Amino acid sequence: MRASNTYMAVVSAAVFLTLPLGCGGGTDDGPPHQDDVESRRPGESLDAVESRWRRAFKDKPTGITSTVELSGSSIVLTTKGQAQVEAPGVLVPAPAFSSNQRSVFFANAQVGSQTGLLVLEGPQIQFTTGTLGSVDVNSATARTQPPSGGATPVVALTTQDNVSDASPTATFPEDWGGTDKSLFFADAAVIHASNLTLTGFTRGLLITSTGNTPITGSVTVSAADRLYWDSKSVIQVATSTVLSPAFALGGEVESGALDSPELAASSQAPSMIKGKQAQVTLSPGKVRSVGSFQLTQGVTQQGGMLQPADVELAYDATPVTVKKDQRVLIPVVFREKSLKGDAVLSALQVTGSGKDAVSVPLDSVESYLESLWAKAGQAGIGAPFLAIALAPLSPFIALGEALGCLFSTCPRAFPIWVETGKVERFHIIVQGKVAPGTYEATVTLVGHNYTAQSIPVSFTVTE
DSSP states (O other), X not given: OOOOHHHHHHHHHHHHHTSOTTSOOOOOOSOOOTTTTSOOOTTOOHHHHHHHHHHHXXXXXXXXXXXXXXXXXXXXXXXXXXXXXXXSEEEEOOOSSTTOOOEEEEEEEEETTEEEEEEEEOXXXXXXXXXXXXXXXXXXXXXXXXXXXXXXXOEEEEXXXXXXXXXXXXXXXXXXXXXXXXXXXXXXEEEEEEEEEEEOOSEEEEEETTEEEEEOSEEEEEEEEEEEEOTTOEEEESOEEEEEEEEEEEEEEEEEEEEOTTSOOOSXXXXXXXXXXXXXXXXXXXXXXXXXXXXXXXXXXXXXXXXXXXXXEEEOOOOEEEETTOEEEEEEEEEEOSSSSOEEEEEEEEESTTGGGEEOOEEOOOHHHHHHHHHHHHTTOOOGGGGSOOGGGSOSSOHHHHHHGGGSOOOOOEESEEOTTOEEEEEEEEEOOSOSEEEEEEEEEEESSSOOEEEEEEEEEEO
């Protein structure tokens, strides 16, 4: 969606909150040393150990080299990648509003000797020749069942909005009422259309600087560089290869294998995998990697993690003092040092006499992994990988507090999924909301696939 001031303010706040704000976490671009990977040294500051750990892992490869081939009734790939989309295929616009109006817009569309904004309406618009070119893709779903209204199974692609500029504006005829709103609220996808022939639309319109031209029957687009439509719209093709710098893949897997010289052989196909640098080909009910990719984590059909992880913490156990109704933040530096598998949090526990005053903000997982959970749930997929709980994982800071943090020091969150090789810090929050006195507490990070880590917290609450 392109545009309200409120939306932009929230986005700006979210971006601002990612800044260190005096909480450490700076990078060190110096050359690595042989002993940078060591644990914290006696007397070493948290800033120094964080900088040294970052240097140790800088530019090192992560994950394990793997290949995969899976089959199942429904498999979902989520990513921020690209796919080369060729005819034949079908554009299925989703309705932007309850009026069920389904629109697709091609910007800078060359139709014959004219160039303008091409608008097509209809529930299914076929492209019979030509190409959409390289398209930014958010997800791909390969199911064995045909889509509603279809006769054969297809791969459904959703597009990724990577366009920062505003939607184009146009003046529509009176009988196209509401189309301008659909355009204003549309998501954009970069395309590289060439000699694209489109049919099956209920009506069409080419809007240029000199006037409007009705389009009927079919239209050939010599070139176009943007496609605008609702974010729930899909492109249906017989097969698709998606180039993914990072991705998550999962679903109702029935057979297949994940192979790696560094991974123990298993008779069970994984229900979910997460990785980097992949080229993945999907056809209805099947998915395979083209060559190898870097696997960073996987979940078995029983819900177990494929890759162990190694989490290490550095912190100061010095007692702190907090005034009643105020708070202090205790920084903790962490790293996943195996460089092979993401570490996944199972539970967060706080025990001891001061447990009611101690908390830890938790961060959400990457967008493409969250998207996998959401799309699998929408598709009714009940695979065990969904049992890797995301329930306690909502961010600790509500929007109101987040905006207030713009002018103060904000607690930094511990990620639910710690990326392999990641070096960062989070904060333990101690609040003066208990009676004055001296307290002890223990914060324990329980892992799905790593040894539990405990942090002692000593504090005194004063008036």
